Amino acid sequence: MIRFILADLNRFRLGAFFIAAIVALAVALGVAVTLQERALRLGSARAAEKFDLIVGAAGSETQLVLSSVFLQPSALPLMTGKVLSDLEADPRVAWAAPIGFGDFFGTSPIVGTTTTLVKNLSAGVSEGAIFAREGEAVIGADVKLPMGSTVKPMHGTLGEGGHTHTELAYTVVGRLKPTGSAWDKAILVPIRAVWDIHGLGHHHDDGDADEHDHDHAAAGADAAKPADAKEPAGHDDHDGHDEHEHHAIDPNQAINEQWQGELPDLPAVVVKPKSIADAYKLRQQYRKDATLAVFPGEVLTTLYATLGDVKQVLSAVAAGAQLLVGAALILVIVMHIGQRRKQIGALRAFGAPREAVFGIVWLELFGLVATGIMAGLVLGYLAARVIAARLAADSGFHMPVGFAPEDMTSISILLIASALLCALPAIIAYRQPPASALRG
Amino acid sequence: MLDLSIEAVEVTFPGLATPALSIDSFHLPAGGHLAVTGASGSGKSTLVNILTGLERLKKGTIRWGGTDIASLSESRRDRWRGETIGLVMQDFHLFEGLSALDNILLPARLARVANAATVERARELLTIVGLSRPEQKVETMSRGEMQRVAVARAIVRKPAVIIADEPTASLDSESGAQVAELIVTLAEREGSTLMVVSHDPALIERFDNRIRLVGGRIAQADAQVAA
Ligand SMILES: Nc1ncnc2c1ncn2[C@@H]1O[C@H](COP(=O)(O)OP(=O)(O)OP(=O)(O)O)[C@@H](O)[C@H]1O
Ligand SMILES: [Mg+2]
Numbered sequence: 001m002i003r004f005i006l007a008d009l010n011r012f013r014l015g016a017f018f019i020a021a022i023v024a025l026a027v028a029l030g031v032a033v034t035l036q037e038r039a040l041r042l043g044s045a046r047a048a049e050k051f052d053l054i055v056g057a058a059g060s061e062t063q064l065v066l067s068s069v070f071l072q073p074s075a076l077p078l079m080t081g082k083v084l085s086d087l088e089a090d091p092r093v094a095w096a097a098p099i100g101f102g103d104f105f106g107t108s109p110i111v112g113t114t115t116t117l118v119k120n121l122s123a124g125v126s127e128g129a130i131f132a133r134e135g136e137a138v139i140g141a142d143v144k145l146p147m148g149s150t151v152k153p154m155h156g157t158l159g160e161g162g163h164t165h166t167e168l169a170y171t172v173v174g175r176l177k178p179t180g181s182a183w184d185k186a187i188l189v190p191i192r193a194v195w196d197i198h199g200l201g202h203h204h205d206d207g208d209a210d211e212h213d214h215d216h217a218a219a220g221a222d223a224a225k226p227a228d229a230k231e232p233a234g235h236d237d238h239d240g241h242d243e244h245e246h247h248a249i250d251p252n253q254a255i256n257e258q259w260q261g262e263l264p265d266l267p268a269v270v271v272k273p274k275s276i277a278d279a280y281k282l283r284q285q286y287r288k289d290a291t292l293a294v295f296p297g298e299v300l301t302t303l304y305a306t307l308g309d310v311k312q313v314l315s316a317v318a319a320g321a322q323l324l325v326g327a328a329l330i331l332v333i334v335m336h337i338g339q340r341r342k343q344i345g346a347l348r349a350f351g352a353p354r355e356a357v358f359g360i361v362w363l364e365l366f367g368l369v370a371t372g373i374m375a376g377l378v379l380g381y382l383a384a385r386v387i388a389a390r391l392a393a394d395s396g397f398h399m400p401v402g403f404a405p406e407d408m409t410s411i412s413i414l415l416i417a418s419a420l421l422c423a424l425p426a427i428i429a430y431r432q433p434p435a436s437a438l439r440g
Numbered sequence: 441m442l443d444l445s446i447e448a449v450e451v452t453f454p455g456l457a458t459p460a461l462s463i464d465s466f467h468l469p470a471g472g473h474l475a476v477t478g479a480s481g482s483g484k485s486t487l488v489n490i491l492t493g494l495e496r497l498k499k500g501t502i503r504w505g506g507t508d509i510a511s512l513s514e515s516r517r518d519r520w521r522g523e524t525i526g527l528v529m530q531d532f533h534l535f536e537g538l539s540a541l542d543n544i545l546l547p548a549r550l551a552r553v554a555n556a557a558t559v560e561r562a563r564e565l566l567t568i569v570g571l572s573r574p575e576q577k578v579e580t581m582s583r584g585e586m587q588r589v590a591v592a593r594a595i596v597r598k599p600a601v602i603i604a605d606e607p608t609a610s611l612d613s614e615s616g617a618q619v620a621e622l623i624v625t626l627a628e629r630e631g632s633t634l635m636v637v638s639h640d641p642a643l644i645e646r647f648d649n650r651i652r653l654v655g656g657r658i659a660q661a662d663a664q665v666a667a
């Protein structure tokens with residue numbers, strides 16, 4: 001029987017190949033949609049889990065999450081730096097860390113933050129150490145820079161016509177363990193350095209009319225002042241961007257993460273509340289006036305709801321394609337069986353039982369379709385992997401592509417359905433009267 | 441070796457005014473050899489179809505060695521046919537992509553009755569029909585060789601009855617004669633009851649026992665039909 005089926009498939013190998021290939025493509029489409037959507041969901045949930053609560057200036061919740069969790073470049077509105085010192089002092093807060101964006105090195109975003117956030121973000125360093133001086137940087141796992149290399153920050157990306165800062169070049173002193181998030185692509189530096197480069201956080205010299213707490217002299221910023229004298233040679237010569245009012249900084253200045261005094265405006269503060277109750281209270285408190293507080297997980301859930309709709313549309317498209325493919329295949333196969341009435345009749349005339357005819361037709365078809373389904377699973381998986389890898393390469397945001405237990409159910413249903421569908425032509429062949437099959 | 445008796449058989453087709461086949465009574469003794477002739481459309485193939493159970497009989501009785509084949513279910517009839525009847529047709533109905541040996545064994549294998557002895561017999565039959573390459577693919581064979589494979593396939597399961605419908609009609613006279621010779625001698629050797637439908641005078645004249653169909657009826661019966 002098997003030998004006959006193989007010989008038969010070999011005779012119709014082109015048709016057989018196309019049947020399997022079409023089934024494979026239809027299945028791959030559905031598999032890729034399912035896997036990709038799941039990967040996106042899991043990957044973003046994983047990326048957001050380190051960020052319990054994010055406080056930013058009033059504006060778009062989604063943008064706040066995308067910019068802070070996924071480091072999507074965008075101009076976030078700023079809020080007063082007092083929010084940070086207030087949060088730090090708040091008894092309900094385990095820790096709070098500012099984040100500041102805007103500079104890039106190549107395509108890697110340079111994120112200013114504190115050692116606290118760095119320590120909580122990743123499971124530690126895979127080599128080197130976390131920054132301890134203003135001129136030091138620790139890089140995400142996916143940043144392709146060797147230890148000790150120099151990072152000259154550029155304001156904006158090259159494509160946006162950014163310019164290079166010359167006041168400070170960071171030295172890479174450590175590499176973090178992978179976090180699977182966009183932060184793996186980032187270069188993390190002391191937030192102080194970011195402020196200093198942009199001329200923020202000093203007394204009144206940046207003319208910030210909104211600055212609060214004038215009575216607290218900006219102690220931290222003052223400490224950085226003497227750095228002017230020790231500016232690395234050769235840098236000031238190239239500084240042609242006076243409109244930004246740059247400041248030379250001492251890269252060897254030990255960082256100070258005590259936020260007494262006047263702080264510059266901030267785009268976002270990552271907050272780790274002490275308890276869930278505290279988290280809700282804090283969120284409520286900072287959701288008024290000029291600030292916005294969000295649970296990234298919650299914002300993502302809202303996004304998933306939208307994503308879920310998109311997925312349903314895509315799944316419907318995939319299912320429709322599968323249905324069409326299935327119907328077209330059945331039609332082609334039934335016609336094919338009709339054309340082979342003679343052969344089927346002959347099998348029985350020469351002594352093969354009709355059950356064997358059923359078996360042959362069913363096995364041959366189901367073999368093809370099942371092969372197509374299996375190939376489709378592999379193809380869809382690979383496609384999802386390729387898409388995820390491309391996204392990861394672009395954003396550093398890792399999406400875990402994988403089959404879940406519930407997929408086994410869908411695959412079984414698909415196999416059973418196709419087994420039943422293949423029985424249709426087999427029944428037609430089974431019922432064909434052998435005499436009429438042989439005539440003419 | 442089975443005897444055949446036909447009683448009050450009538451086969452009608454929709455749209456046909458007269459029955460395609462109408463036989464009141466006919467008997468062929470076990471081991472007997474019979475030639476059936478008749479013009480085109482006289483009902484010869486219809487007779488073969490009902491005798492082999494390929495077509496279900498609605499009117500009358502056909503008994504092979506006491507088995508009323510109309511009483512068998514479709515599946516049972518398939519099995520009975522496989523065990524009892526060796527069929528040779530005008531078209532060879534060989535399966536491309538399979539070797540000569542595999543073609544001979546295919547129906548037996550599909551019926552799950554092929555064992556080592558069957559394979560041995562198939563090889564032996566291949567030599568008897570004059571083919572020396574059991575592994576040759578059938579599509580590469582000449583027509584005469586193909587029909588000889590078909591003859592070997594018909595008798596590999598030692599059928600009690602061999603029925604051939606125009607076995608030589610699509611062959612040239614030389615290979616036709618070879619095939620005719622094979623069918624007759626093999627039926628004799630196996631002791632099978634043999635019925636051959638043919639227009640081929642060279643084949644017919646080997647039979648003493650002949651019937652001629654005209655319009656579905658036995659018009660002329662030569663020699664000792666009744667026994
Ligand atoms: N399924 C059918 N439906 C209608 N008519 C049929 C059917 N099968 C056979 N016939 C008719 O029955 C008659 C006998 O046909 P049959 O095939 O038995 O002839 P035959 O003697 O074998 O002819 P040939 O020598 O050409 O093979 C023909 O007139 C044919 O048209
Ligand atoms: Mg005929």
